[in-house]
Amino acid sequence: MKYVDEFRDGKVARSLARTIADEVRPDRRYHLMEFCGGHTHAISRYGLRDLLPSAIRFIHGPGCPVCVLPIGRIDSAIELARDHGVILCSYGDTMRVPASGRTSLLRAKAEGADIRMVYSSADALKIARENPDREVVFFAIGFETTTPPTAVALRQAREEGLKNFSVFANHVLTPSAIQNILESPEVRDLGTVPLDGFIGPSHVSTIIGSQPYEFFAEEFQKPVVIAGFEPLDVLQSVLMLVRQLNEGRAEVENQFSRAVTREGNLKAQGLVAEVFELRDRFEWRGLGEVPYSALRIREAYRDFDAEVRFDLPYRSVPDHKACECGAILRGVKQPQDCKVFGTVCTPDNPLGSCMVSAEGACAAYYTYGQFTKDSAVAEAS
Amino acid sequence: MSENPKRTRRGYIRPLDLKHGKVELSHGGGGRAMSQLIDELFQPAFDNPYLRQANDQALLTRPEGRIVMATDSHVVSPLFFPGGDIGSLAVHGTLNDVATSGARPLWLSAGFILEEGFPLADLKRIVDSMAAAARTAGVQVVTGDTKVVERGKGDGVFINTTGVGVVPEGIEISGDRARPGDRILVSGFLGDHGVAIMSLRENLSFSTTIESDSAALHELIAGMVAAAPEIHCLRDPTRGGLAATLNEIARQSGVGMVVREDAIPVREEVDAACELLGLDPLYVANEGKVVAICPPDSAEAVLAAMRAHPLGRDAVIIGEVIADEHGFVQMETSFGGRRNVDWISGEQLPRIC
Incomplete structure (x- = not known):
């Protein structure tokens, strides 16, 4: 290839x-x-x-964008689909992340909520156009890579005057996370x-x-x-x-000079700045509340902000007691240090977010192992 | 009184409109409409002495030897895809499950669940394709059933088939017989069926020239078994791909496995499609491939027998069985490292077969 x-x-x-x-x-x-x-x-x-x-x-x-998304945010997404009756469009990775009360987007979908897996923000826009009598919300997550496509969708929705489309924005910023780690005790x-x-x-x-x-x-x-x-x-x-x-x-x-420059993609940056502004604070799984670490939708696009349209309150929910995702995300622990790794928590039945996403450290360790799981455990102990 | 030229003949039944007609609830109702569907569509397509008896069951003469039986339900979406359709798939899928015991398949049953409003022209295409696949494979569809569900309660057509075959004396093929030192072989390129289906899904807008590998494997397998009757395990890597098949056998036999990434045959187009979609070809479904595990001394004979058949032309040895009580399947990566090949978690793509 x-x-x-x-x-x-x-x-x-x-x-x-x-x-x-x-x-x-x-x-x-x-x-x-x-x-x-x-x-x-x-x-x-x-x-x-x-x-x-x-x-x-x-x-x-x-x-790992899915890993750092706190439970409270997934609860809000489920609330949108279940209590507000919207069509919730989500990237596939997020579907299986555990939320409060042993639910997940996938389980909520099985129970009847209209949650659809999409490959891009453009797919969500298409669903909104095809269902003019339904509210359609795009569950936007990710670091700076996925933010520009969300911005494009918002701009397009405004240009088209789509009344039934909004975005639940959860875009986070890489430099804030790095700084948080470097400043951690x-x-x-x-x-x-x-x-x-x-x-x-x-x-x-x-x-x-x-x-x-x-x-x-x-x-x-x-x-x-x-x-x-x-x-x-x-x-x-x-x-x-x-x-x-x-x-x-x-x-x-x-090292990645074939695609990265010092300035980056100025057009994309301009687009993001037009649609989004900094949030004062945002909760990260593992890192807790990090100031100025995420984006929210600007006033000019307020009509397309699902948090405003549906008056979504944010409730912080602690992780499962046995789950070490927080410490793993901060680099304090390795996946095998977690008591439930590979036993209670597996990719088929994940307890924490790091076991869900293909990018999560626990999922990578579990799926690809290190020689065998035995030697991985031996190395850890 | 002059004869009315347009007068209908007594006992005349208007034939099924196989061009523009649709499946109606009455086609599964047990009345005349159902009998007409059988007489005009199923019976001519599958024609054989058992069906001609028009009984609710087929009366079969017990063949010599041990009998195997396998059943498989087919719900693939879309119904028609490059390289096949749900009809041919329903024959191949079940025949392959029978054949991987080393058996010669003899008979099939076919159960159709049709959705009200489904075009009869499409049904005819599917039934003809199914009949052609059965004829090519040399098996007879000896009994069948048709049910119709209301519009919206099905998705066009679901087909269940059950196959019966006979295993020759001296053949002992089972997933629990893999032993350390055994060689692992595959009959050709992996992932074709899954990628062909995926390329047609509406929300994945990419195109490819890949065709499904859907095929009946029993002749290929008969050649392999004739060359090396001591083959330990055979299995077709369908849902969950090669990774699932190897893990199943490793668990059943209580052994580990090591395969070489470099040796595993994957077409460049399939590799590229998987790269694009974030999939691993090891987990993508096949419908015309077989994995064989045999003692080291027989490996070359099995390989030669595979390559002598068109469906095994690209067969290769990909690794070997090792002693490992944990049953891990490991891979030597092209890169020079080693990693586990785990089961697939969740569902890579629903309704692939």
Whole structure:
């Protein structure tokens, strides 16, 4: 497959892995946080840990949009479909995330709520056009990558004068999450989470550019390498981070130069700024309430804001007591540290959000394992 | 009095309108309409001595040997797809379940659940395709049933088929017989059926030239079993794909498996479609492939027998069975790492067969 196979070449991988093994210093470890679930997935699916020296430790970050969505937000989405009788359009990943009282969008759908899986915001608009006598709400989630398409849908709805379409906006911001992690007591004061550098987001950075990370490199002295999601991208970015750390540098480097520029996609940024503005605060699963970490719909598009139209109150709901998703999303724990991992909580019957999404760390560990689940558990203990 | 040229003949029944007619509730009502549907559509298509007896059951003579029986209900959507339709699929699906015991399939039953308002022309197309598939496979549809549900209570046509076959002496094929050291083979490219169906779903707007691999496997399997009667396991990797089949056998046999990603045959178009949709070809359904597990000494003979048949032309050895009490299926990735190949979780795509 052209433009894909080139980034999955086993021979190149082995030679890169040898270079990394040659360059790591025997006297230190390299704790690298891959922010995105896409990277976590690539690491597990291609068995990258097997290729790398043990000095390289991956810490899985919170960059999985479904994982960081708090229970209260899913409860609100279910409320829209069940109590307000709307057609709720959702991305597939969100369907199985556990909500309060052992429900989920999928269970609510089975009980009769009109919840439809869509592949894009354009599909939701189409459903609104086809059902003029029904209220249609698009359950918008995701980081900066999925925000521009939501903005396009909102602008189009206003241009067309679609009266029955609105958006339940839950778009969150990557830099705020990174800052929150760097300022957390575990990283800053207690040192319980050793963190030497970041493998930065690829798709998000095509929109926001590499510039926003410069602050972290400078202020917190942590190198950031923006990396593509293919396995060779990840290996190359590991090498770049090892070199920065060995040389005592803390810079923003761009491994994913085939798609990311320093400024990012200015047109998309303009579109997002036209439709959205910062929220004062937003609750993240795992990180809690993070100030200025999410977007809400601007006054000019108020008529299309589902939170306004349906007067949705936000109720914060604590996670299940046994679920460690919060600590895993902060990098404090690994999936196998959770007592319910692989027992009560499995992809078929998830207790926490990290087990649901293909980008979640628990799902990646469970699905692809590390040799076998036994050795994974042994390594953890 | 002059003869009226337009006078209808006594006992004349207007034939079924197979061009513009629709299924009506009366077609399942047990009355004349139902009998007409059988006489004019099902009977001519499936014609054989058992059906000609027009009884509610088929009276069969017990064949020599051990008898196997399998049933499968087909609810695929859409009903017509590149490489087949629900009719041919209903024959192949059940025949393959019978054949993977090493059996020679003999007879099929067919139960139709039709939705009121379904075009008779489409029903005829499906029944003709089903009859053609059965004829090609050399099996007879010996008994059947038709029910009609109100409009909105079904989705066009659902078909259940049950197959009966005979296993030759000395053949012991079962999912619990895989042993450490055994080789794992597949008969060809994986994922064609699932991707062909997915390309037609309305909310997935992409096009592909991939056709379903829907086919009856019993002749291919007969060749394999003749070449190596000691084959341990055979199974067709339908829903859940190769990953589900390997995990099922690993659990039944209490063994582990290691397969090589490089060796697993996937067409470039299927690979690309899966990449686009975020799917893994290992989990995508097949309807004309077989997975075989055999002792190491027989592997080359089985492989040669597979490649000698058109349906096994692209057969390969993809891995081997290992001792592992946990029953893990592992894969050596093309990248040089190792990972688990777990069961599919949830539903990748509903109504694929």
